[in-house]
Amino acid sequence: MATPPDRGELWQLTEEATVGLGAPPPSDDGLPIVAQRGSRALWGSGFLVAPGWVLTCAHVLVDGPGRRARRAVRPDGTDVGVYVDGRVLRGRVAYSMPLPRAARSGPHGPDSATDLLVSEADMAAPATDRSGPDLALVALLDPMDRERCAWLTDRPPGEFGSGGIVGRFAHPSGVPGHSEPESLSCGYGGTTGTRIKFELRADMRPGTSGGPxxxxxxxxxxxxxxxRFREGGSGIAVAVSGLRALTAAAHLDGAPDLGPDPYEELMRRHDDWHWHRQHPEHGNGEPTWVDAQRALPRRRGSWGVLDRLEALHQLGAMPPPSTSATVRELAAEALDRTVAHSVAPVGWRDGLGMLHGFGGEGDLAVHLSYLVLVAKWISKHSAEPEAAARARELYESVMKRGHALDAKQRGQLGTLRPRPRAVLLEFDHAPSTPYFDEGEEEVQQYVWSLYKGYEDGRWELARTPPTDGQPFAQARESALDALVGVLEAADATRADDDPVPLEVALPGTEFAAAVAEWEIREDARPSAPHSPMGIDRPVMLRDIERRAQLVDAADVAEQWRARWRGLHRAERLRLLRPAGPPAPLRRAQLKSAPHDSVPVLCQRVTAGSGHVAVQRAVGLGYPVALWRADGHGDEDGCGDACDGFHEGVTTLLDRPGESVRTLPGRLWKLRSGASGTDWLRGLILFYDSPDHPLPTASARPFEPPP
Incomplete structure (x- = not known):
């Protein structure tokens, strides 16, 4: 079929990157190859996304839930033929989402190309189900005559105007290995999760599945x-952002791999290839995707395709972010507002894609701001000299590109300060008084400090702390008075429905303090009413003693980080409870518990088995736990209140698919709006993130990478 006339260069690049998938070439290792029935038919399409890697739909190659079986054509079930440039190259299915079912016995592969048929109801159904995103990666085992690679968007799925789909099919001549592309124009029909509906003027042929x-x-x-839809005239595509679900768990044994973080490595290779193709010393003189993109209309002086090419190349060389939340937070900082997204970002590249279309006239400043924030985050979080040097290079290149900004934007970029990630209120023991009056009982004195914490790891002193210690009750009242203005200023930088979280760091002797129920003035006026802090924002407890413990206990620090990673990776959190008072959680039990475990206690934590359990858990590096401020003593045993408490906590934690990252926010929503939640009374959330350790004795002002 003739190529549609508009955007001819883009059509050509897309067709050149599109391959056919079918039976593999004859074996050269003595293993039997089963001939394909319907000899000239291919199973489906795919396209090259990095040197030696083809992206397609999983159902083209493997069977899965609710799908027609795409059975093995080799005994190991992994080898396929990649039809390109008049040749059939050997390929191996390396990653599949979902993984294939157990191989079935039988001599035959697929009869012919068969696309899935769906209805409008399928499009409206939730896009995240147990079958996965229906994507697969094929690793080429034979070299290509000429490397090529399609350009994958970094944007979340969204609307487009003029589009097209491409498939590759067996050539009518019947010459073995020969194939031809077929292109169809299409329009945007809607998005649900990672599914994109597209509208067609003509129905697509079976075998287009897996194409771009x-x-x-x-x-x-x-x-x-x-x-394609049963009714005809439209179809569904899996958004490129569906690749973000790719992990090492999707790898098939015996196939080439992309390391422990396959998605980020694939994107790094993709971006690196395009950068080198555009480089005068490395390109081959042929038109590139960037050339085609530069020919498209755009606003003069804005963030351009060459800016993006260079930024993606530099970001690909950086250490990865610690969590998805880091990427989201820095993107929100650059935009000065929260960004809604349907697919969580994974790498720095995804954060850059979140900015497209939001900056308006200031989009260059927005993108440069994000890159500055990434450079500063890396300079603070990476101990590798090479990473620090790359962060410096990124920072300097952004400053050079910033010459194009107007005076106000240049000033903002040069003094960029991210919005606070959290506000921290610390209480620590004051040094002991060298003397006190005879007959006077010595009372423990406390000093407090207030900080603003940022996603780049920096802590900034928000108020000058008092120099003299006070009893805890007095120190608390003094600190809460100072806290009002700090919270107001931090909230002003965030959306109304996204108040700044409050972290309260206490020594273990004060772990029974129900910090979320401390009452604070609602504004800075002395006559303002008071309300519990946990109604207005997420509030969590941290351990101030852990700061000193980590200096001398490297094993505890590693356990802290390992358990934090385990909680973030867990599909469902595991509750860890003592057998019952007076038996505490045993040390061996705590040390051997899986990393997705969260201690939950209804006992009093100031004495007895509850005190022992909490101090053991914190001392062994547990980052998250829940307990009651008004827990019962060992002599009382559990009652109806405990049953309600544990039932409520189980409902809070046992949420498949909900990351531990959302726990403080979900608890805040319950406190701020729900009725009939007596189990929340006195509930303390211990939430101590190793991604943001407490500030050291001197919190220095933030500086650009050295």
Missing amino acids: LVDLERGEIVGVVKA
């Missing part, structure tokens, strides 16, 4: 064709 969906207005691949 290209946005012709931006010059990038936005999806992988998945299915």
Whole structure:
């Protein structure tokens, strides 16, 4: 079929990157190859996304829930043929989401190309189900005559105007290995999660599944064709952002791999290839995707395709972010507002994609701000000299590009300060008084400090702390008075429904303090009413003694980080409870518990088995735990109140698919709006993140990378 006339260069690049998938070439290792029935038919399409890697739909190659079986054509079930440039190259299915079912016995592969058929109800159904995103990666085992690679979008799924789909099919001549592309124009029909609906003027042929969906207005691949509608005239693609679900767990044994973080490594190779193709010393003189993108209309002086090319190349060389939340937070800082997204970001590249279309006239400043924040985050969090040097290079290149900004934007970029990630209120023991009056009882004195914490790891002193210690009750009242203004200023930088979280760091002797129920003035006026802090924002407890413990106990620090990673990776959190008073959680039990475990206690934590259990858990590096401020003593045993408490906590924690990252926010929502939640009374959330350790004795002002 003739190529549609508009955007001819983009169509050509897309067609050249599209391959056919079918039976592998004859074996050269003595293993039997089963001939494909319907000899000239291919199973489906795919396209090259990095040197030696083809992206397609999983159902084209493997069977899965609710799908027609795509059975093995080799005994190991992994080898396929990649049809490109008039040849059939050997390929191996390396990653599949979902993984294939157990191989079935039988001599035959698929009969012919078969696309999935769906209905409008399928499009409206939730896009995240147990079957996975329906994506697979094929590793080429034979070299190509000429490398090529499609440009994958860094944007979350969204609307496009003019688009197209491409498939590759067996050539009518029947010459073995020969194939031809077929292209169809399409329009945008809607998005649900990682599913993109596209509208067609003509029905697509079976075998288009796995081919690319290209946005012709931006010059990038936005999806992988998945299915056609039974009614005709439209189809569904899996958004490129569905690749973010790719982990090492999707790897098939015996196939080439992309290391422990396959998604980020694939994107790094993709971006690196395009950068080198555009480089005068490395390119081959042929038109590139960047050339085609530069020919598209854009606003003069804005963030351009060459800016993006250079930024993605530099970001790919950086250490990865610690969590998805880091990427989201820095993107929100750059935009000065929270960004809604349907697919969580994984790497720095994804954060850059979250900015597209939001900056308006200031989009250059927005993108440069994000890159500065990334450079500063890396300079604070990476101990590797090479990473620090790369962060400096990124920072300096951004400052050079910032010459194009107007005077106000240049000033903002040069003094960029991210919005606070959290406010921290610390209480620590004051030095002992060298003397006191005869007959006077010595009372423990406390000093407090207030900090603003940022996603880049910096802590900034928010108020000058008092020099003299006070009894805890007096120190608390003094600190809460100072806290009002700090919270107001921090909240002003965030959306109304996204108040700054409050972290309260206490020594273990004060772990029975129900910090979320401390009452604070609602504004800075002396006559303002008071309300519990936990109604207005997420509030969590931290351990101030852990700061000193980590200096001398490297094993505890590693356990702290390992358990934090385990909690973030867990699909469902595991509750860890003592057998019952007076038996505390045993040390051996705590040390051997899986990393997705969260201690939950209804006992009093100031004495007895509850006190022992909490101090053991914190001392062994547990980052998250829940207990009651008004827990019962060992002599009382559990009653109806305990049953309600544990039932409520179980409901809070046992949320499949909910990350521990959302726990403080979910608890805040319950406190701020729910009725009939007596189990929340006195509930203390211990939430001590190793990604943001407490400030050292001197919290220095933030500086650009050295």
